[in-house]
Amino acid sequence: MSAGCVFCKIVNGSIPAKKIYEDEDVIAFNDINPSAKIHFLIVPKLHVESLISCEIQHESMLGKMLLLAPKLAKEQGLAGFKTLINTGKDGGQEVFHIHMHILGGGDKTHKV
16 A cells, blocks of 8 residues: 555555445446546556556456456446556556546447
8 A cells, every 4th residue: 555645545444436236356346537428537546656656566456457447347337338447647647556447338428
């Protein structure tokens, strides 16, 4: 855990989030600033700064995130979806704790 990391604070419960899934390794919750009708994040509980920081010991964590994405997307009502991992400042990463965005259901401005 990193003391100043917003995702670590969500993991330890000091910042609330609208959780859609949690187990011993990962947490998934709705994005607070959605870019699509359905937009959630999958965040490992282990603090790893970015995809660039990942090494062979993170293979299982990354695989779990990728396999969980379609399961949770289906549970959220998505037949298709987009996944995104922003990596590094130049890659658009704003929170430096690796996380995967899952987006679907159309643009957020077209919510029903």
